[in-house]
Amino acid sequence: MGLSTSVLLTIALAPLLGSLVAGFVSPFLGRAGRAVAHTVTIACMIVSVALSFHVLYQLTVGGADNYNQNLYTWFQIGQVNASVGFMVDRLTAMMLVVVGFVSLVVHLYTIGYMRDDPGYTRFFSYISLFTFSMFMLVMSNNFMQLFFGWEAVGLVSYLLIGFWYKRPTAIFANLKAFLVNRVGDFGFLLGIAAVLTFLHTLDYASAFSAAPGLAGQTLQITANTQWDAATVICILLFVGAMGKSAQVPLHVWLPDSMEGPTPISALIHAATMVTAGIFMVARMSPLFEMSSTALSFVLVIGATTALFTGLIGIVQNDIKRVVAYSTLSQLGYMTVALGVSMYSGAVFHLMTHAFFKALLFLGAGSVIIAMHHEQDMRYMGGLRKYMPITWITMWIGSLALVAVPFTSGFYSKDAIIEAVGLSHRWGANYAYFCVMAGALVTGLYTFRQMYLTFHGKERFTVVASHGHGHDDHDHHEPGVLAHAPKESPWVVTVPLVLLAIPSLLIGYVTVAPMLFGNWFGSAIHVDEANNVLAELGQEFHGAAVMALHGFTQLPFLLVVAAFVICTYIYVFNPALAGRIKQALKPLWTVLDRKYWADEVEYALFASGGQKMGRLFWKFSDAGVIDGVAVNGSVRLVHRGAALLRRLQTGYLYHYAFAMIIGVIVLFGGYRLFGN
């Protein structure tokens, strides 16, 4: 039994339809346009999500075969074919459900969050368009369509980061995000070209079955240098993932992307789009298994991202930026999992992370609404009594993030840490240190954030006459609110609850099949020699046992340590934070300036590029080509003509004299050379 093409098409196209209606119909309906926009897009999303669950059910319980068919030919030149088509197996189905579910929840949340925004319908159009693009990406059965989805989600991300286009910071951030992603895509596209060169196809299934043939093939770089083909392909493809999944050093765009409205930070820049790189590498597992060099590269990059971006999170004051750096760090964990050939572990963490990180972002958004668009945690504190639902759900998300046993985050993250410990791949020791230390760091920034926001003294005052608010995104006096914070409306809190449930439970329920039960089947390919997960699985005796065991392990003890430290500092001795900051001033500066990555990359690429452009333009284009060659020839002709004109004096005796000289020269020449 197979999946039906029309069902899959409906899943992909329903959000596109919603987007078109919200974008092109709603603006012409006046006031009613807003209701039309959210009704239609949400209805389309419900259809998509319901069908996604249906597909997942069919594949897991219904016994349906994997789907892999082309829909139409995009181009056919000789033997080279590019098509638009779907490949739907359990990996895809899981992504569909996660993306669709989070997207639906975010659609709902947006009704509350963007209520007073003049760009209301445009926002719905964008997030539905995003969902369509993301579906096309995960359902693709070939590299061309993968690249389409890849760039299309980048486009929507660009539009959404710059959603408030009047803010200079927002339009700087969206340009930066697009360009940094393009650096990744530069590698990605080269990787696709390399796949076509060596495997002679753009189709996944054919490429994967031809992958073992890569062994021993080399790419001629210079006359004497040859590189292993599989390594070149995989590293190039991974460069794409580094851009999209914000790995060091291409991570710089993600924190700035927080300029966008919070719902999209949750949907795009935490739960779904940024995990596209992880998904892609998992999908390409048959290729990556061919090169352990490339996997070591993946491992080291991921480990570096996991630890060092997490450290920055500790010194952030903006509530969204803390979550953003946390996202970077967690993406690092997923990348580490890929690096030790634990693809299903990476995808598993992708799934649990999607729920709890979306929850944390939407919770942060709820706080931001309550604080009248104040995002600085230094002006928060004690919010728990004003907004209990946000408070409790965010704690649930935080516990999952720091991987307290029994929460979803525990199962995915703990498995990654243990698998890295078992791996013998080059770089695994470094990675093990990074992910272990990362557990402490995660605890530190998470508990700090929760304490600063919800606990301790209120660091804001309520002045009834002051300002008014909501729409006004520009900051007035910090820490002064027009009216007391209050719990957000149901369209905001219901999504929080909807996300809190899987954040708590999904790991417990799914860890046995997804991580240790070969649930992904043929979608993920791991060589026996690299299979750390199978090794880990031998010690697995059920989710409950794993969690109980987790209480005694080092990662959990590190989290407890972080909890104790943060509790002492932020609850019992708030002055200490400042003193620590003073004592560790150099370290604090390094983190606060984010290792100067922004400055260095800006100087190298942005100003460097402009300087180079100016040099090329003024010196070679205007100077040499136009100045010397073109206008120079004009001047030469001009001067030559002016010189020749002097001969035309108009005096008869000059001409007669010239004639006589001419005759003498002619005859003299004839006499001398004539014979």
Add this chain to the structure above:
Amino acid sequence: MFNHLLSLLIWLPIVGAVPVLLAGSARPMLARWLALLITIATFVISLWLLRYDPEGSVMQLQETHVWISTWGVHFTLAVDGISVALILMTTFVGILVIAGAWKVIQNRPHQYMACMLLLEGLLIGVFCATDALVFYAFFEAVLIPMYILIGMWGGPRRVYATLKLFIYTFTGSVFMLIALLYLYQKAHTFDLATLAALPLTMKEQAWLFFGFLIAFAIKVPMVPVHTWLPDAHVEAPTGGSVWLAAVMLKIGTYGMVRFILPITPDAGAHFAWIVIVLSLVAIVYIGYVALVQEDMKKLVAYSSVAHMGFVTLGIFMAFMLVREGGNTDMASLGMQGAMVQMISHGFVSGAMFTCIGVMYDRTHTRQIKDYGGVINMMPWFGLFYVLFAMANCGLPGTSGFVGEFMVILASFSASPWIALFATFTLIIGAGYTLWLVKRVLWGPVTTEHVKHMTPMTPRETWVLIGFAVAVLAIGVWPQPLIHLMDSSVAHLVQQLAVHKI
């Protein structure tokens, strides 16, 4: 009618220019409507070209008339798939250009419209000619209406720009003329099919190759003979710029395909590396130059040079792939990519210049610093502007992606180094295009110029919708276009492999 379809397509706009001219400045609306009807009629007639059968012989719809009997020159016309695609693009853009200039040109609109029609007919002629002398005549004649367009309706430095345009391109043409005369005295005919079969020594081919290359490289334009283009664009009226970018540049690369590939295949293969290097220089170096432009039109003009680099790269890379690796599939892929890029660039650059025209008509400035926050005043315009900007930086789903994607895929098989430099366009192209968008479209309204901008008129909206439909259609489903050109491209690739010595 079908026996003389190509003649009809050429002469309808050219002869149609006469009544438009006769309408006079007293009846501008009559002139405009006449011009619009003629372009629409030309477009509708050109749709019959779709009867071109890709499975049939390469050259179809052949027409022959004796032109100069003493020299044996025939006025022969025929089309292959590539010509059909280019002619359809020309006739489609023709309508949009006339509609786009509707109210904008107030000074002698009848002459302007007549010029446009003349230009359209001559460009169609270039794409139909299968006789070298006929080609040459149309190729040169195109300069005349363009010269008048820029000279009469151009900006303040129009005299410098027109002279530069004319002398630059005319210098190149001299070399082509010499090459043609040499071929004529060997073959006693200007018929391109005969010339293609003419055996030539390597030395002869080399001279001929450079003769043709100089002529066509200036027209494309390739680095380092590109400097006439930014000046011409900056001074040209919007319609002139659209013609120039959308169609006129293509006659350079089209000439390469018609002359260099079949007549001098061995020299072409031997010197392909020169063109490949210059193409890569165009993509990277010109990308940097585009980045720092302060004038919107100059920026898009430089971006045109970079994008045409993909066309020349695709064409000449095919030599490498066929001759060195025998890789016909990849060679066809690169060549097809080049052809698709020609069509796509016609629409994308045409749309970009039309967008600039829409803004210029409101503010009378092209300086980027005079803009900022245009989207606040013209929200729907913003939609189109972002769409075309994305097409310009090769976003999948738009036509701008298709050709570049194919050329890059093929280039990796030729050499990873070529691929490396070609793919750089992803970064630099996005850099100059989106930085332009940031400075012009986004942000708060800060300048007086922008404060007084008015939303798009329905006419402007329809013109941009026309471009948008073309850009998206090719981007979403390029196969029909590719199928149309497939057998012609395969034929070209075969010609590359033929050794003449």
